[in-house]
Amino acid sequence: MADVLQAPEQAVGDETIVNDFQIIVATVNGTGSQTSNSLVIRSLFRMGIPVNGKNIFPSNIKGLQTWYTIRVSKDGYVARKEENQVLVAMNKSTIIEDIKQLPAGGVCLYDSGIRYEPTRDDILTYAMPVDDIMDQTDVKRSLRERVRNMVYVGALASLIGIELAEIEASLNAEFPGKQKVVDLNMSVIKLGHAYAEENYDRPSPFRVERMDETKGKLLMEGNAAAALGATFGGVQMLSWYPITPSSSVADNAMKYLSKFRIDKETGKASYAIIQAEDELAAIGMVLGAGWAGARAMTATSGPGISLMSEFAGMAYFAEIPSVIWNIQRVGPSTGLPTRTSQGDLLASYMLGHGDTQHICLLPANLKEAFEFGWRAFDIAERFQTLVFVLSDLDLGMNLWMTEPFDYPDEPMDRGKVLNAEQLNEHIKEYKRWGRYHDVDGDGIGYRALPGTPHPQAAYFTRGTGHDEWAVYSENSDVWVENLTRLTNKIAGSRDKLPQPIVETVDAADFGVIAFGTVDPAVVEARDRLAAHDKTFDYMRVRALPLSPAVREFIEAHDTVYVVENNFDGQLAKIIIMDYPELATRLKSIAYLDGLPFTAKFIVDSIMEHE
Amino acid sequence: MADVLQAPEQAVGDETIVNDFQIIVATVNGTGSQTSNSLVIRSLFRMGIPVNGKNIFPSNIKGLQTWYTIRVSKDGYVARKEENQVLVAMNKSTIIEDIKQLPAGGVCLYDSGIRYEPTRDDILTYAMPVDDIMDQTDVKRSLRERVRNMVYVGALASLIGIELAEIEASLNAEFPGKQKVVDLNMSVIKLGHAYAEENYDRPSPFRVERMDETKGKLLMEGNAAAALGATFGGVQMLSWYPITPSSSVADNAMKYLSKFRIDKETGKASYAIIQAEDELAAIGMVLGAGWAGARAMTATSGPGISLMSEFAGMAYFAEIPSVIWNIQRVGPSTGLPTRTSQGDLLASYMLGHGDTQHICLLPANLKEAFEFGWRAFDIAERFQTLVFVLSDLDLGMNLWMTEPFDYPDEPMDRGKVLNAEQLNEHIKEYKRWGRYHDVDGDGIGYRALPGTPHPQAAYFTRGTGHDEWAVYSENSDVWVENLTRLTNKIAGSRDKLPQPIVETVDAADFGVIAFGTVDPAVVEARDRLAAHDKTFDYMRVRALPLSPAVREFIEAHDTVYVVENNFDGQLAKIIIMDYPELATRLKSIAYLDGLPFTAKFIVDSIMEHE
Amino acid sequence: MAKTNTLDLTKNDYKGRPSTLCPGCGHNAISNQIISTAYDMAIEPHRVIKLSGIGCSSKSPAYFLGRSHGFNALHGRMPSVGTGAMAVNRSLIAIGVSGDGDTGSIGMGQFKHVMRRNVPMVYIIENNGVYGLTKGQHSATQDEGVPQKYYGINEYPAVDIALEAIVGGASFVARSFSGSPREVQALLSAAIRHNGLAVLDIISPCVAFNDTDASTKSYSYVRENLDVLHEVEFVGYVPQAENIEIDERTYERQGEILVEMHDGSRVVLKRVDEDSYDPTNRHEAIRQVEEARRSNKILTGLLYFEPERRTLHDVENLIDTPLVDLGEDVLRPSKEALDEIMQEMMI
Amino acid sequence: MAKTNTLDLTKNDYKGRPSTLCPGCGHNAISNQIISTAYDMAIEPHRVIKLSGIGCSSKSPAYFLGRSHGFNALHGRMPSVGTGAMAVNRSLIAIGVSGDGDTGSIGMGQFKHVMRRNVPMVYIIENNGVYGLTKGQHSATQDEGVPQKYYGINEYPAVDIALEAIVGGASFVARSFSGSPREVQALLSAAIRHNGLAVLDIISPCVAFNDTDASTKSYSYVRENLDVLHEVEFVGYVPQAENIEIDERTYERQGEILVEMHDGSRVVLKRVDEDSYDPTNRHEAIRQVEEARRSNKILTGLLYFEPERRTLHDVENLIDTPLVDLGEDVLRPSKEALDEIMQEMMI
Ligand SMILES: Cc1ncc(C[n+]2csc(CCOP(=O)(O)OP(=O)(O)O)c2C)c(N)n1
Ligand SMILES: Cc1ncc(C[n+]2csc(CCOP(=O)(O)OP(=O)(O)O)c2C)c(N)n1
Ligand code: SF4
Numbered sequence A, B: 001m002a003d004v005l006q007a008p009e010q011a012v013g014d015e016t017i018v019n020d021f022q023i024i025v026a027t028v029n030g031t032g033s034q035t036s037n038s039l040v041i042r043s044l045f046r047m048g049i050p051v052n053g054k055n056i057f058p059s060n061i062k063g064l065q066t067w068y069t070i071r072v073s074k075d076g077y078v079a080r081k082e083e084n085q086v087l088v089a090m091n092k093s094t095i096i097e098d099i100k101q102l103p104a105g106g107v108c109l110y111d112s113g114i115r116y117e118p119t120r121d122d123i124l125t126y127a128m129p130v131d132d133i134m135d136q137t138d139v140k141r142s143l144r145e146r147v148r149n150m151v152y153v154g155a156l157a158s159l160i161g162i163e164l165a166e167i168e169a170s171l172n173a174e175f176p177g178k179q180k181v182v183d184l185n186m187s188v189i190k191l192g193h194a195y196a197e198e199n200y201d202r203p204s205p206f207r208v209e210r211m212d213e214t215k216g217k218l219l220m221e222g223n224a225a226a227a228l229g230a231t232f233g234g235v236q237m238l239s240w241y242p243i244t245p246s247s248s249v250a251d252n253a254m255k256y257l258s259k260f261r262i263d264k265e266t267g268k269a270s271y272a273i274i275q276a277e278d279e280l281a282a283i284g285m286v287l288g289a290g291w292a293g294a295r296a297m298t299a300t301s302g303p304g305i306s307l308m309s310e311f312a313g314m315a316y317f318a319e320i321p322s323v324i325w326n327i328q329r330v331g332p333s334t335g336l337p338t339r340t341s342q343g344d345l346l347a348s349y350m351l352g353h354g355d356t357q358h359i360c361l362l363p364a365n366l367k368e369a370f371e372f373g374w375r376a377f378d379i380a381e382r383f384q385t386l387v388f389v390l391s392d393l394d395l396g397m398n399l400w401m402t403e404p405f406d407y408p409d410e411p412m413d414r415g416k417v418l419n420a421e422q423l424n425e426h427i428k429e430y431k432r433w434g435r436y437h438d439v440d441g442d443g444i445g446y447r448a449l450p451g452t453p454h455p456q457a458a459y460f461t462r463g464t465g466h467d468e469w470a471v472y473s474e475n476s477d478v479w480v481e482n483l484t485r486l487t488n489k490i491a492g493s494r495d496k497l498p499q500p501i502v503e504t505v506d507a508a509d510f511g512v513i514a515f516g517t518v519d520p521a522v523v524e525a526r527d528r529l530a531a532h533d534k535t536f537d538y539m540r541v542r543a544l545p546l547s548p549a550v551r552e553f554i555e556a557h558d559t560v561y562v563v564e565n566n567f568d569g570q571l572a573k574i575i576i577m578d579y580p581e582l583a584t585r586l587k588s589i590a591y592l593d594g595l596p597f598t599a600k601f602i603v604d605s606i607m608e609h610e
Numbered sequence C, D: 001m002a003k004t005n006t007l008d009l010t011k012n013d014y015k016g017r018p019s020t021l022c023p024g025c026g027h028n029a030i031s032n033q034i035i036s037t038a039y040d041m042a043i044e045p046h047r048v049i050k051l052s053g054i055g056c057s058s059k060s061p062a063y064f065l066g067r068s069h070g071f072n073a074l075h076g077r078m079p080s081v082g083t084g085a086m087a088v089n090r091s092l093i094a095i096g097v098s099g100d101g102d103t104g105s106i107g108m109g110q111f112k113h114v115m116r117r118n119v120p121m122v123y124i125i126e127n128n129g130v131y132g133l134t135k136g137q138h139s140a141t142q143d144e145g146v147p148q149k150y151y152g153i154n155e156y157p158a159v160d161i162a163l164e165a166i167v168g169g170a171s172f173v174a175r176s177f178s179g180s181p182r183e184v185q186a187l188l189s190a191a192i193r194h195n196g197l198a199v200l201d202i203i204s205p206c207v208a209f210n211d212t213d214a215s216t217k218s219y220s221y222v223r224e225n226l227d228v229l230h231e232v233e234f235v236g237y238v239p240q241a242e243n244i245e246i247d248e249r250t251y252e253r254q255g256e257i258l259v260e261m262h263d264g265s266r267v268v269l270k271r272v273d274e275d276s277y278d279p280t281n282r283h284e285a286i287r288q289v290e291e292a293r294r295s296n297k298i299l300t301g302l303l304y305f306e307p308e309r310r311t312l313h314d315v316e317n318l319i320d321t322p323l324v325d326l327g328e329d330v331l332r333p334s335k336e337a338l339d340e341i342m343q344e345m346m347i
């Protein structure tokens, strides 16, 4: 990737750049452009070219500016790039700004129905008279708006070399069995394509060419992977309250669970998905179900997290297995509901008043979204506590390439649960059973579920002080013992949660720690920095509380950059709180503007210090 | 105080200990013992002896064990002591344990109606046949239960030397104008006194003697001081939802406001106190009122804090002056509702999802509770943000001695508010007025309140992204600029909030940092450690974000102990997050068992290290 | 030897820990009535879950059915916890206990929504018009004009729990008084047998804070102002006792209204004045409750009953087996299933 | 030159920013009706505060009365914010806009309690049966049996906003349809003049997610199933226009019901069929709303009106001056006052 660093990220002169540029499509939301963009991505993917799409959409249903970036990268980079080389300009309210952003040598494909004539002469412009082209079709007026964006799909295909056959195949996959829809869209795409073929005589310097890099891979959104993971985790109850960008976790769970978990004979469901009246109720239902012995989860985002605080504290203190997916968006407050962020790390980790701490899993890609989807339940039931999975809008709602997911390699771990018979044995062995009685020394007691037919199975769950027999207590020593056990219990998870992924090089100049969707940018930055003769060891953290490996990693480096997509450098703070003695080795690279991280930002930030 | 350290905290032999011991009264709640105990304290206070009372009561209305400790200290120490020298045992369900806790040489005054005969011969026991004594009175059956605890007041008075006249004076103060009630109680007290005079032939080794140390002082509870402070801060709206231990803030506010803020002519109120349906509504009303230009506050505790998270984030982000008194109790979850804690420090400081930060004031005594009561509004309006005042059950609900409060030494600071005329001038000067337009470089914009008769005064307040003109924005740069301004605004308060109190000695061995109600224990520990030839400089932090003085203090010491009444060492964590480079100098002394801190614990903890 | 029920359990087996509530508190009476009812109905204790929010009332589940699991949740949030538990284990019998503050103030939203979902669950509101545990503030059910020692006269209109329940879509709504043990037990039995959400608004005086002469929720006021709709009797299911074919769940016989419960047991409503009261008439129920409200009477009995409402389990189309009883074989789809999905997405 | 009202303001002066809602959304129509009403009534824009929660509906305050302060609060929490603001500044006119999700789901508790407090405030629910902004989930007001593209058929009973309001103690309850501009404006005018909480349940179709043939909140369904109670006309206060002495706030004249508002303005309710409808009869109001609900009709008009209910300001016994207008002289008691208290406590 050295070339990218040396040359500015631009097309220069007549040189053709193949499979290494970023397209930005500027449209108006609610006009079907999402289908068009996903067609472009899927078609590129079918051509074997590594690709990634990011939707930058407004908090609104229809009529506002929306951008979609599509990165084509022969080297397989999937992070966002700051510069876009190819612009598809369909939105008259942003076209002036959109064109300004193009680098010299960039390509602008624009709807010439917009009364605006691009004036820059350092870019290549291609006009699409979209309405005129639509006039050639016999598409009904009422449908026109919904398909007119297909024009740019066709024109773009011609301009940069996307194969029409792959577009058609993608259409078929998108609308399986709906030949009419496919034909209608295809007819418009072909017109766009034909128009471009006839009228664009200057070739685009940015082109795609078939590769073989996507075989055996698939495209998916993180929220779908999460839902599929939960499905293979055997989720029994999901309660949720709609909120962007988390809603599609529930939507996808409905889809997958109705596929796999409807009893063939009776047509009945072995799961319940309940739309709650708010987030307080959603998490309440999760706790009720988790307490009753089910695998229960909710999915939400910032404002919902805030509302779940009180119950989160209760889950920790009363030790109720439960799972919250937090698909992070930009806060504080309602913030930017349709922008991505890693800003809820601290809030989630310590959610609730008093001294609280929650296990957090930090997926960075689809495979982990799937894996943590099922594993979160194992962990929640094993440690009898609330488990957060902190995804974000970027991972959750964008299309990512992935290898197929691995089937869970372990049977479900339901944790320490005693049925009536086991309860008898337990009592035989330990004289008495106590819900919070730590007989194994790991801080984890044994549960007996409601409905267990045993006269001693019952206990009382509460958020107030209680002893190991689950009896109410205001005693000071009991409180300290209980909190100490709880602290130890969570600490005991440190080496049992998903461990950090470490990639080392010989004689690294420094270390980098990151988590979640910052990963692709770090990976790309690593290659770019190599061009500056700077190399680093990279640790990607995958869970809180931190693994002991984090200390070792930091101890092995004089300088460790902590890269994260938030304002306050929250992971860095967590590391410092855990390892104050290593604090001076850390440098925080924290930034949050709502857009996914770029390699350039990391490179620039590091180079400022090095 | 060296003697206390050298000698175990016990009475030995025949030596008489004067004005330096702790009494514990064990009763059943709902039996009027609170009146009895407060009589004892007030009478001691009237005798000029420094005294402090701590109520250790159950989360229950009637019938459960309650303890009340009364510390008498000629040296003026008001921290809790671990050992009690004098026990008044009125509760049969705890008497066995209560007597066990007494040190050798201790005194036990007990209700001999309890069928339990103290068997320890290393203590002095005094029987009170309470029912027999009550039988001598002509008190009506129905009233008996309510006054029977007066028996121990009388007996104790005789035993340790409390003057009956002062008890009577205290009764008169407690029930002003209610001679009958006074007489009734006094008659019982006298019987108890007489019984003791006649029957106790071994004198108590613990005695009180008149001093002159309380002149010009008064006794008060922290929640009353807070309410009085808010009253002198000109509070206009208080909304609250009942929760122990904060409810008496509102109760006292009703009392004081109805005294001072009822219009003489019309009989109407210039304030509104609204009992909300829950904490979400309470804080919502506060924000509505703060936005409209009023001084508004709420008082709550842990669970309420959790429920206020979402609005707290909004107050920060939309910059709405507002005040929350958090009278801390033990969490997580419902926890121990009637026990004290400093465990909500981190939760309050960062309440809400995303990158949030709130100003927190940390009162340690009544004068500060009063002062922060009014000053919190000045700060909230000056910085246009949410201000927490973090008190706790110990300060809030117990009786403390104090000097009279100082009248506010500054006029009310209503912050940057423009009326119609000022708005015109502002526009003349800066071309345009913007709610979040930072013309002064301190990150603080100017407000124009609803109702301002000016065509440009209106703006739109929201929790979503907005620019300096208060216009909705999803723009990345706008977001970063806004958050940067907010961060700077709060950082700008560091040296404008109540600054730490520092007490230094020559050539201190180390430093100690603490806050809030840990203070009396630190003060006492300092004297005790002097006996070990260990001296320290003491910094008491009074606000978050931390003053720059904190860094200087730490830099001046190789070792700094951070003492706090919570489990996780939350202040230490905040210091470390702010000053990672000083992390290694800090040692956390954090402990939380629901009881106020003791000097002994601090001394022991420090001596372990030193 | 102590008497036993058909499960060979003594009444003691249905008791809980000693109450720490005030002597004379209405809530204690209700606990006793729950104990008696469960004993009489011979309910298997392990099948019961006890749910509550926060308050004196919400503490009471610790004082009955010690052999049943309990979940003392958060203030106002009992309904959601109950919904979650019942969703995953339909074989349980849920008894929720709440207070007027817990339900009428902070819990209003969850109260309303648990009724919409018709979660099979008994929802008792131990209604005393005040916040007992926090020492006597007015709650949302305090009547207008009632004074409180520290908090003055309540000037806001009272939330009428029963009216809110009927309007909100509850399928079983009753009101009673903690001092009417027979009525409470009969209604409680019916509520337990009801296949859906059963709201029991039980006036339960707080002797510590709201038992004064001026209170409309004091023992004396309630006793004097009871307006008993009908005499309620619960008759457990007796097979073959009746061979009349009936389609209707509610029918009149000799001036008595008979309400068939889901499992064949029955509630008999004997009229106490000229007219018999048909609890399935929603509009009439609203009228009666409204009228009682206006005249400050405490109308007790089975106010409203809607037998055919679909429950949460119906709407969620759940299998008969409780979800918690399913094993990994059912819960985790096969490797082939995953591979198939992956394969589909690869094309 | 543009037309002006008595304040010399043009209609433009009452407009807001351009709407970003979907073209055809009912909410846009309501915004226009608010603009027209405020213009016609010649309301001083600076005296108005606009309050809302979260949702498409709650965004709409940005699109009207640009010269009025706005507070776009949190989801479901508009009522508390409005209560706080009105408590401290009684001279303001509060217009709250909420959605059916915002009010019927997450906001149910605050909705119920703001009515109990009778905060002087217009509370509009732009009711479309779905969550628009989060893309078409059923809300609590969706009728049973209505399907949604992704979320199937709603099987829970709908929350009837108007019924909940009447039962919950609102002192002014009306229902209308965004497609009935005259009626909306008349009711809105009356609501603004009402001295207390005025609930306006306005059916406001969502063209993006709930305007299908199967929806009972689609334009076509609503148009066909309107059941108009009466023709509503608002007559601003005209001094001396009437010299008949009347004690009653509501009275009948020539078959018209006249409702006197607080400031002397009047709502005239002209009957549309045989009987005229008296909106002060709470029980009749409940009956009518219930009946319409059962027959799936959209009953519009002034459903309920209770003129004499004490407002928040009455109950709190507030002085006439808005609290925010008080200076330090009133707000901060004197040094002597403090010293006196200190002195008292020293004895
Ligand atoms: C979130 C929260 N807010 C406040 C409290 C304090 N609190 C405890 S019980 C209670 C009121 C209980 O009243 P009610 O439900 O009527 O029960 P009662 O004690 O009268 O039986 C309150 C406000 C709390 N525990 N949690
Ligand atoms: C606490 C919280 N939860 C969820 C959301 C997401 N959310 C935004 S709008 C909305 C629903 C709005 O529905 P409604 O009030 O009916 O308004 P409409 O869009 O239909 O006009 C939801 C759930 C949020 N903003 N805040
Ligand atoms: S305070 Fe009232 S509600 Fe609570 S236990 Fe006592 S009597 Fe019962």
Ligand code: SF4
Binding pocket: A061, A062, D020, D021, D022, D024, D025, D026, D027, D056, D057, D128, D132, D133, D205, D206, D207, D208, D209
């Ligand atoms: S989604 Fe529905 S409610 Fe939202 S703006 Fe569009 S039509 Fe209106």
Ligand SMILES: [Mg+2]
Binding pocket: C055, C099, C100, C101, C126, C127, C128, C129, C130, C131, C132, C139
């Ligand atoms: Mg109560």
Ligand SMILES: [Mg+2]
Binding pocket: D055, D099, D100, D101, D126, D127, D128, D129, D130, D131, D132, D139
């Ligand atoms: Mg809606």
